[in-house]
Amino acid sequence: MVFLASVNPRLPIIVPDPNESPSNTTSNESPEHDIEHEAHRETLPKTDEKSKRGIITAGPKQTAVTTSVFPYPGGKSYLAPWIIDHIPSHRCYVEVFGGSAAVLVTKDESHIEVYNDRDGDLVQFFTTLREREDELVEWLQQTPYAREQHEAWKRAFYDGERPDDPIERAGRFFYLRYSQYAAKYRTASGFAAANQRNKARKFRNATEHLHEFAGRFQNVQIENLDYADLMAQYDGEQTFFYADPPYVDEGDILYRHGEFDHERFVETLRELEGRWAVSYQRLPEHLDEYTVVEQDRSQFMNKQHDDASRSTAATERLVMNYEIEETGRFQRGTQTTLPGTGGGLGRSEPSDRSDQGE
Secondary structure (H helix, E strand, O other): OEEEOOOOOOOOEEEOOOOOOOOOOOOOOOHHHHHHHHHHOOEOOOOOOOOOOOOOOOOOOOOOOOOOOOOOOOOOOOOHHHHHOOOOOOOEEEEOOOOOOHHHHHOOEOOEEEEEOOOHHHHHHHHHHHHOHHHHHHHHHOOOOOHHHHHHHHHHHHOOOOOOOHHHHHHHHHHHHHHEHHHOOOOOOOEOOOOOOOHHHHHHHHHHHHHHHHHHOOOEEEEOOOHHHHHHHHOOOOEEEEEOOOOOOOHHHHOOOOOOOHHHHHHHHHOOOOEEEEEEOOOOOOOOOOEEEEEEEEEOOOOOOOOOOOOEEEEEEEEEOOOHHHOOOOOOOOOOEOOOOOOEOOEOOOOOOOOOOO
8 A cells, every 4th residue: 555645634645566466365255155246236346536635545356245144235255355454453353333243353362352233133133143053053954944934923023022042043034034035124025036046055164164153152242231321331442433324414324223313423433542434435423533444335235125236336434533644454454254255253452551451
């Protein structure tokens, strides 16, 4: 990467070095990832123009989607290597709106890691995966990928019914992440089936990979807190928070959230001692004083069952309360990785300024 002076002296312009080969470039053609590809249909074109905000970053060129545990609306599996490149030195990593944990499972392991989400179904799934991995995988292996099964469990899930057995509850949740057409989450959708791709095989392959994700979560602390309570609990000078909140004007469409108060969220961020980075497309007010990096992309977000090909141009923005020179590349070339990803099982070194206990 080459750093140039920008109009704003706090914000360097980053342009790709033509002689540099990004270390985080991944090539992943595993069939289990195609369904998330269909859910997002994102590409990351190489960017060579300055943004209106005075900063641009092309990031590592992506040839295919990187690994995520399951398809999830707005998931950051495509952008995870780019986001990780902008993570500063830290001791404690906190994923505030965990979702499918796409960034967490792609990055090197930090000394302390926290996954948080207010959605009880997400938290229950990851807790069960970590603690009863073999039982969950066996249950899923015995489950047929069938329209009748999808329809029955879909109706129960969106009617608010949850099985008492934790294995069955987690299994049904994971199953619906694959059987729901376009990976829709907030509302029910049709059965994901096609004559061009073998959906059953994708589901089976994804089930087998759960063993690896269970291992990745062994040292992760799982929380089910409001973001303000979470940040108050874990804030400190050696903490890094990554947040991917519901996007402005899109939360109610894509996610199972009520109306999200972005003003309250920004005020909470401004009070933190630790460092943070937040993903947005359209920025809310009061974040323009911070460092912003951008990634242009083309995006297909399936917002309606009968409008699955709807496309919009989008610019992904990462807002940070630290200087970009502090980041560097977080991933190590020698790390152990999950299959088909640029990261996941390596361990980062604790910060040099660490005098904080576990």
